Amino acid sequence: MTTPAPYPIGTPGTPWGPAEVAAWLSRQSKHRSYADEVQSKIDALRARFDVAEYGRLDYAPESYPLFAIKTRHWRDDLPTMLITGGVHGYETSGVHGALLFVDRHAADYEGRANLLVAPCISPWAYERIHRWNPSAIDPNRSFRENSPAGESAALMQLVAPLRDKVLMHIDLHETTDTDESEFRPALAARDGKPSAPGEIPDGFYLVDDTENPQPAFQQAVIEAVAKVTHIAPTDAKGEIIGSTVVAPGIIRYPLRKLGLCAGVTSARYTTTTEVYPDSPRATPEQCNEAQAAAVCAAIDYALAHR
Template structure:
């Protein structure tokens, strides 16, 4: 348990005033238009770049998707999403690094559909939530209250029948305990209980379609690049019992998680730990890229 958060009263969910107070404390710390948008545009020779929406905030953020240049309607689709939590940097940069490295690798096998930065405001302010104090990664459902989630779903929906794989790129950070979980508890009028932060990479599979061999193949690939998180003394990661080395499962659909927004047979969420003394920012990006590569290699082996 942690001390009461700086906004609100213990046991009372936030109302509009508290949410506005929280928003007033958020400041811009980095620039989407300088850091991320140019990297997306630099891929225009190798991908179709489609703007699928604009976030209607004080700053208007255009949202982009990358589609295989040689898109073939008969091919299955591999969906990669990053930056659902905009502060989780290696998810965004990992999606872009994968796109740059593999523009042609899977031609004739899969169509690639990559949404590299779903939450640009979160990227700029280093935030888990959007300006309305809503978590996009709990908001992937019909009539979503999060613009980020709603626009992504509307864009992806025409491809649902073809999506075979969806991998969503995330991080678990020390700020989960120092800021984001205490804020969540305060917002919802609950008592906060922090979790153990795993030191290393791990995966969150979907309880409705766990596909253990698929998850294991990703872990095996990532293990050659960066270290995998060991279970804690309760044989758990972030309070959830492990299913196998480096893997836990959530019911993504009922929780409104991004990885639950399609009917893809193979889904997973990556979790990188950038605050580990045993890693670097580049190593985290490499781990994200390796995870996508491992997932696709597994699918190719099933053909």
């Protein structure tokens, strides 16, 4: 068995301090433009939807506005559906799947539901194709009171007035090969823990809430996505990324306990999508389509089972 090489930053077994975080940050560089690839698409939607700047991340010398897209004719008597993407900036289809949904499908729900879409929660990480923010903090473990992540705190402030009015929240993610080659080793190094090799599932899957399981809701989303791309099989242990599979393509996490984005409201229906963009059986376009299909199925189910 091959022993993994030590992560290039820090001392094995010792959690990072400020010097190690600074060394990690010095290795990060921009690979794409939030303004060109995301903000421009949001701007193109302004003619049909309301767009609000709900926060700004100041990471000198750069500053990133955070945008939410909303139903133009918002009605307090209608259920609210929350769609979030780009909590992990490197998970591309989470961002562009959310934007695709708004462009192609959001108008279908006019007069039936209020939609609130935050398509790119972590723009700094989007540009650097990374999981963390500049402080080496994972926003998707930081949705809790007094959050250390500005990305998480800004979204929580946005949804706070609606927290008990949201019927459905779907959070769009990806599981990639770099989870195994870069991000899990980096996490282990940051926390001073050993890095254990894992297995990346080939296909789409969902994360339900351990504390509020909604199996029929999850199944409806899986069935819709299966028409677009393949569903992840279990591994030899009957698991997906170390978690027991409770139904084809479905695992469960305690969302609020882990500080995950999908736990920020009191929504009856919650789920986290996971697309596998590195699969030889899927294209980037399919991944975006799968995310949009998941959103439509989630909203449709929630409306039919209020």
